[in-house]
Amino acid sequence: MGLDKNIIDRWHNSEILLLGGSAGSFKLLFQVVKALPAGLNKVVIIVMHRKKNFVSEIEKLFAQNSRMPLKEISDKDKINKNTIYIAPANYHTLIEKEGYFGLDVSEALWYSKPSIDVTFESAADAWRDRCTAILFSGANQDGAQGMLKLRDEGSLTIVQHPEDAEMPEMPYSALNLNAVDYVLRTDEIFELLNN
Amino acid sequence: MIGTSQSLTAEQITELIDLVKKVHGFDFSDYSKASLKRRLTRIMMIKKLSFYDLKHKLVNELDFFQDFLEEITVNVTEMFRDPTFYKALNNQVIPYLSTYQHIKIWSAGCSSGEEAYSLAILMSKAGLKDKSFIYGTDVNTVVLNEARKGIYSFRNVKSYAENYQMSGLSGSLTDHFTTMYDAATIHSELKVNTLFSVHNLISDTVFNEFQLISCRNVFIYFETQLQEKILELFYKSLCPHGFLCLGSKETIRSDMFKEKFKAINQKENIYQKIGS
Numbered sequence: 001m002g003l004d005k006n007i008i009d010r011w012h013n014s015e016i017l018l019l020g021g022s023a024g025s026f027k028l029l030f031q032v033v034k035a036l037p038a039g040l041n042k043v044v045i046i047v048m049h050r051k052k053n054f055v056s057e058i059e060k061l062f063a064q065n066s067r068m069p070l071k072e073i074s075d076k077d078k079i080n081k082n083t084i085y086i087a088p089a090n091y092h093t094l095i096e097k098e099g100y101f102g103l104d105v106s107e108a109l110w111y112s113k114p115s116i117d118v119t120f121e122s123a124a125d126a127w128r129d130r131c132t133a134i135l136f137s138g139a140n141q142d143g144a145q146g147m148l149k150l151r152d153e154g155s156l157t158i159v160q161h162p163e164d165a166e167m168p169e170m171p172y173s174a175l176n177l178n179a180v181d182y183v184l185r186t187d188e189i190f191e192l193l194n195n
Numbered sequence: 196m197i198g199t200s201q202s203l204t205a206e207q208i209t210e211l212i213d214l215v216k217k218v219h220g221f222d223f224s225d226y227s228k229a230s231l232k233r234r235l236t237r238i239m240m241i242k243k244l245s246f247y248d249l250k251h252k253l254v255n256e257l258d259f260f261q262d263f264l265e266e267i268t269v270n271v272t273e274m275f276r277d278p279t280f281y282k283a284l285n286n287q288v289i290p291y292l293s294t295y296q297h298i299k300i301w302s303a304g305c306s307s308g309e310e311a312y313s314l315a316i317l318m319s320k321a322g323l324k325d326k327s328f329i330y331g332t333d334v335n336t337v338v339l340n341e342a343r344k345g346i347y348s349f350r351n352v353k354s355y356a357e358n359y360q361m362s363g364l365s366g367s368l369t370d371h372f373t374t375m376y377d378a379a380t381i382h383s384e385l386k387v388n389t390l391f392s393v394h395n396l397i398s399d400t401v402f403n404e405f406q407l408i409s410c411r412n413v414f415i416y417f418e419t420q421l422q423e424k425i426l427e428l429f430y431k432s433l434c435p436h437g438f439l440c441l442g443s444k445e446t447i448r449s450d451m452f453k454e455k456f457k458a459i460n461q462k463e464n465i466y467q468k469i470g471s
Contacts, residue, residue, distance in 0.1 A: 074444045075415045088444055090276075091415075094229035102227045103415045103444050106234075106269045122229050125202075 007182055008195055010156040014132040015081070017042050017193075018123055020116035020146070022049040022138030024166025028186070029136065030062065033084060035190055038067040044084040045093075045123070047116045049138070052090040059086055075103040087114040094118065095126040110142040120146025129154030134189060136160045138170030148179035158182045160189065203235055207246055211235065214253055219260050221334075222397055223267075225421035231267070238266040265337050269416065270306045274313045274352070274368065276411070277443050278361035281317060283463045285363065288438050289321045292406055298327040301405045301432065303396060304413035305331030308342025308389075309355070314409065315385045316371050320364055324388065330403065332394035342391045345381035347372075352379040396425050401432045408433060412442040423449040430455055435471040440464065 017040075021029050029048060036044065050058070062084070063070040070084040071077075073093055078100050079085070085101070087093040092115055094102040109115035116135070120143060123131055133150050135143045137160060151157045157180050162168035164186045174180050184192065203211075208231065212223045223231060239249055252259045275281050292298050298318070302311040311331035318327040333339050352372055359368035372379040394402065396413070408429050414422050426449060429439055439456060441464040447453055456466035 074446055075442075076419055076448060091444060094227075094233070096227065096229050102229045103412075104230045104233070104269065105271050105412045105415070106230075107271055118233070122233075125229070125232070 003184075003188060003192055003195070007156070007158075007192065010181075011132055011192055011195065014130055014156055015042055016123065016127055016131040017044045018120060018131050018133040018150075019044070019046045019136070020048075020120065020133070020138075020143040020170075021046075021136035022112070022116075022140065022142065022167070022170055024137035024139070028160075030065070032190075032193065033062050033070070034065045035193055036066070036068060036084070037194065039082070040068065041081055043079055043081055044068070045087070045119065046084065047087040047093065047114050047119045049112045049114070049116075049142070050089050052113070062086065073101050073103070075101065077101045087119060089114070092118040094122040097126045110140045112140070112142050116143035117146040121149045124149040124153045124155065127155070131155040132158070134158045134160070135170055135174050137165035137167045139167040140169060141173040143170055144173040144177045144179055147174045148177050151179050151181060156181055158184055158189070158192075161185050203232055203239075203246065208232055208235065211250065211253070214250060215260075215263075218254055220398075221260075221264070221395075225397075225418045227416055227418055230269075230416055234267045234269070238263065241266065261337065265335055268335055270335065270338050272306045272309045272412075273358060274309045274347075274355035275358035275362050276310070276313075277463070278358050278363075280411075280440070280443060280463045280465075281313065281358075281362035281364070283460045283465060284440070285317060285321070287460060288407065288465065289317070289323070291436075292327075292438075293321065293323055295406055296326065298323060298407070299403060299405045300327060300329045301403070301408045301410075302329060302331045303394075303408060303410040303429075305333050305339075305342060305391065306335070307338045307347075308345060308391065309347070310409060310411065311342065311389055311391070312345060312371075312381050312385060315381075315389060316368075317364070319371075319385060324384070327388060329389045330405075331389060331391040333391075334393065334395045336393060339391045339393065345386050347379050347381075349374050349377045349379040396428065397421065401428065403432065404434050405432055405437060406434055407438045407440070409440040411440060412445070414441060414445045419448045423452065426452045426456075430468060433468045435468065437468045439466040439468065441466070 059072045068084050072086045072088050092104040096102050147157045159171035159174050159180050162171045216222050305311045311329050356368040459465050459467050
C-alpha cells in the first residue's frame with residue numbers, strides 16, 4: 001500500500017488537525033490521541049459528541065495517554081501548537097481569527113452540542129486552507145457541511161472509509177455532499193498521522 | 196441547516212455593528228466575532244434576508260430591531276444547568292449567605308428565567324426563601340416576559356429534572372411546578388421574591404447591592420476587554436465578600452480582577468470579592 005505524495009505533502013503543510021467523531025468513534029479517537037507524535041507541531045482539535053452531564057473522565061483518560069499536552073477548551077483560551085484541545089460538552093466551540101477559542105451555548109445542531117459543523121465551519125473561516133480535517137464514525141449528518149466549507153477553502157478533508165466505520169452515516173453524508181478529498185482505511189489514517 | 200449558505204465579510208459585519216449602534220444605540224462592537232457572525236448569518240437565513248435587506252430593515256423598520264435582538268442574543272438556557280455548580284453553591288456558598296439578614300441575588304443575563312428560578316428553588320430548599328430576593332435582568336424584553344410568567348413546557352421541565360437530581364437536592368424538580376397539559380408553572384411562592392427587568396450590562400450601571408451575582412454563559416459572547424468592564428460593574432455591585440458565579444468554562448482573564456476576586460471554587464468558577 002502507500003499513500004500518495006499529494007496527501008502526504010498536504011498533511012505536512014497543514015498547521016491544524018481537526019478530528020470529528022460521534023457514535024462508534026470514541027475508541028478510535030482515543031487510539032489517535034495515543035498515536036500522535038509529541039513533535040507534531042500542529043494544533044489538534046477534537047470535537048466528539050457526548051452527553052451533557054456525563055461526568056467527564058475522558059480528558060483525564062486521553063491526557064494520560066497523550067504525548068502532547070491535552071486540555072478541555074475554556075472560553076477565550078489561546079490556541080497553541082503541539083496541544084490537543086477537546087471541545088467541551090454542552091457548548092459549541094468556535095475559532096476566533098486572532099487565535100483563541102470562543103464558546104457558544106446556542107441551539108444544538110443534529111441534536112449535538114458540541115456540533116462538528118459549527119467548529120469546522122468556524123475553522124474554515126479563520127484558517128481557510130491551513131487545516132487537515134478527518135471525520136470518523138457517527139450516526140448522523142453532523143460534520144458534512146463543515147467538511148464542505150473546509151474543502152472549499154482549500155483545506156485537506158478526509159473521511160474514514162464507511163466500511164471501517166462502526167456507524168457509516170457521518171462519513172457517507174460528507175461523501176454525498178462531495179466534501180471529501182480522500183477516503184482512507186483506518187490503518188491508512190494512522191499511517192498518515194505518523195508520517 | 197444553519198450557517199452555511201451566505202457568508203458575511205468582516206467589513207459587512209463592522210458595517211452592521213456601526214449601523215445598529217447609530218440607529219438603535221446598541222453596541223455590539225465588543226461581542227465575540229465568530230459567534231456574532233454565526234448569529235447574523237442565522238438571522239439572514241431564518242428571515243430570508245440578504246445583507247442589504249437586513250440593513251434596510253434595521254434602518255427603516257423600528258419594530259424589526261426587537262426581533263433582531265431576540266435572534267442575535269442567545270437565549271438557550273436550562274434549569275440547574277451544570278448540576279455540579281449547584282452542588283458547589285449549596286455546599287460552599289449557601290452556608291455563608293445564610294448569615295446575612297437579607298440575601299439579594301442578581302441573575303445577570305437571565306433570559307427566560309430558568310437560572311433565576313433555579314436559584315429561588317435552591318434558596319427555598321435551604322430554608323432561606325423568606326429572606327432572599329432574586330433580580331433577573333436581560334436586554335431582551337421578550338424573554339423577560341417569559342421569565343415573569345414562569346411557565347415552561349412540561350417536556351423541558353422534565354429534561355431539567357435530571358439536572359436537578361444530579362445537583363443532589365432532595366425531592367424532584369416537578370415538586371416546584373403546577374402542571375396542566377404541557378404547561379408547567381413555577382409555584383407562586385417562588386415567584387413572589389423575584390423581579391425581572393431590563394438591564395444592559397454594556398451600557399447600564401449599578402442598581403443595587405448584592406450578596407451574590409450569577410452571570411453564567413454570558414461572558415462567552417463578549418471579548419475580554421468588555422468582560423473586564425462588566426467585572427468592574429459586578430465588583431461595584433457586590434457587598435464586601437459577596438460572591439460572583441461565572442459559567443463552567445468562563446474564567447476571569449483580567450489580571451486586575453484576579454486580584455480583586457478570590458476563586459473559592461476554581462472548577463465551577465465561583466469567586467468571592469476581596470476588599471470593599
